Amino acid sequence: QFPRECVTPEGLRSGQCCPSPPGLNNDPCGASAGRGQCVPVSVDARPHGPQYPHDGRDDRERWPIRFFNRTCQCNGNFSGYNCGRCKHGWTGPNCEQRVSVVRRNVMQLSADEKRRFVNALDQAKRTVHPELVIATRRYAEIFGPDGNTVQFENVTIYNYFVWSHYYSVSKTFLGPGQASFGGVDFSHEGPGFLTWHRYHLLQLETDMQDMLRDPSFALPYWNFAIGGNTCDICTDDLMGARSNFDMNSLSANSIFSQWRVVCESVNDYDTLGTICNSTETAPIRRNPAGNVNRPMVQRLPEPQDVADCLQVTTFDTPPYYSTSSESFRNTIEGYSAPQGNYDPIVRSLHNLAHLFLNGTGGQTHLSPNDPIFVLLHTFTDAVFDEWLRRHSPDSSVYPEENAPIGHNRGYNMVPFWPPVTNAEMFVTAPENLGYSYEAQWPAQPFTLTEIITMAIVAALVVVAVIFAATTCALRARSYRMEGHQPLLGDQYQRYDDEKSQSVV
Numbered sequence: 001q002f003p004r005e006c007v008t009p010e011g012l013r014s015g016q017c018c019p020s021p022p023g024l025n026n027d028p029c030g031a032s033a034g035r036g037q038c039v040p041v042s043v044d045a046r047p048h049g050p051q052y053p054h055d056g057r058d059d060r061e062r063w064p065i066r067f068f069n070r071t072c073q074c075n076g077n078f079s080g081y082n083c084g085r086c087k088h089g090w091t092g093p094n095c096e097q098r099v100s101v102v103r104r105n106v107m108q109l110s111a112d113e114k115r116r117f118v119n120a121l122d123q124a125k126r127t128v129h130p131e132l133v134i135a136t137r138r139y140a141e142i143f144g145p146d147g148n149t150v151q152f153e154n155v156t157i158y159n160y161f162v163w164s165h166y167y168s169v170s171k172t173f174l175g176p177g178q179a180s181f182g183g184v185d186f187s188h189e190g191p192g193f194l195t196w197h198r199y200h201l202l203q204l205e206t207d208m209q210d211m212l213r214d215p216s217f218a219l220p221y222w223n224f225a226i227g228g229n230t231c232d233i234c235t236d237d238l239m240g241a242r243s244n245f246d247m248n249s250l251s252a253n254s255i256f257s258q259w260r261v262v263c264e265s266v267n268d269y270d271t272l273g274t275i276c277n278s279t280e281t282a283p284i285r286r287n288p289a290g291n292v293n294r295p296m297v298q299r300l301p302e303p304q305d306v307a308d309c310l311q312v313t314t315f316d317t318p319p320y321y322s323t324s325s326e327s328f329r330n331t332i333e334g335y336s337a338p339q340g341n342y343d344p345i346v347r348s349l350h351n352l353a354h355l356f357l358n359g360t361g362g363q364t365h366l367s368p369n370d371p372i373f374v375l376l377h378t379f380t381d382a383v384f385d386e387w388l389r390r391h392s393p394d395s396s397v398y399p400e401e402n403a404p405i406g407h408n409r410g411y412n413m414v415p416f417w418p419p420v421t422n423a424e425m426f427v428t429a430p431e432n433l434g435y436s437y438e439a440q441w442p443a444q445p446f447t448l449t450e451i452i453t454m455a456i457v458a459a460l461v462v463v464a465v466i467f468a469a470t471t472c473a474l475r476a477r478s479y480r481m482e483g484h485q486p487l488l489g490d491q492y493q494r495y496d497d498e499k500s501q502s503v504v
Ligand SMILES: O=C(O)c1cc2cc(O)c(O)cc2[nH]1
Pocket: 188, 347, 351, 352, 354, 355, 361, 362, 363, 364, 365, 367, 368
């Protein structure tokens, strides 16, 4: 959420978070090295949708100026909260070298690559985040009981990935004794669903690259559009098989059975107004296809569902919400049928994959605690990237206003720091974000224009063939009328030559 060095009592009171890059002392944002400058934070001022009726009740409104109103604005390819690192896709001392990160199908990794990926996730679960800390109270109580003890905690790299997702979906606390307001979600049920989860993954991938000291480290993906009721990645060499003793638990042979979840105390958060902290509690629960009360979530999405959703031509449609029809975003998110039509009882694609897990991974405030979340979302992001490549939309197709709070084009995505807007993630990944997917996609059906063009070309070919055949037939007929034997192949040419010479 915020850099450790910014959340001192004086730092918070100043509202400024413009640290110096490593190796440069007292040089906010590396200005003397031309890396960046400390500027006022710009926030989205456009109206948002009617879903959130409050004003001034939630720290996430006009994110992030409740906490900080000055930030580093980095030049060129420099990036990071102190301009001390490079933008995604760039590396080198001056961020001038391209780096390419390829996200691959997890099922196509070698045994050794699978083992390294599983171990890297486990290392991230245990390694304290080197830069970021998490707030454990709302701003109103952030200076603590004595007014000088800021309420932030260290968090591990992977638990930060869980915490940031929880913080974006948590309810608005309205005070003791009052029910918290749940009709708010800064990362789901709106156009920001894809851009938010894209940055969420990018942050984890970058954190793990730094942890491994391997700038080419890439998160793999799980193609969950395989139909059937078997979780093919739920094996002990990958995300963990089912326990033999408890169908809701993971096999003891998987390292993930030793993981404990964070952000489980939702009753506290909603009644006391506290925020999820680093305390780990219960094991991951997972029982794929086991939800006997919801037969519709006992099968995974079909390959055809991905082909269908890629055909939806409009990125998002009013009200830009989980009720939108003919919206690619609501379709891939899974609130409408794969063909795009909204149906309140439908759960498809991304949502169906979550619910299929039938446990920790299907509860929005907890789901990233199940590491399958990472692979489920890289595949969702891969479909998003393929849609961007096929439809090459202008950024204007992303709504600038009247989307649910947090989802407007210019809104800084909650709770990321430094500020990053939905618009900055609405770009093709290989050209702009330094990563690509190794994936095969369903053949792109011909567009109407292509079909018409091909019909015209075919008609022209037919006409040309008929014309040629008619011409030959007429010439043969006139040749026979002069008492000659029918011509064969190159004899036509010699006949033509003689004829043209004889005409006077
Ligand atoms: O009920 C749903 O459609 C549903 C559950 C769930 C869990 C989750 O973590 C998400 O990110 C989305 C989601 N949708």
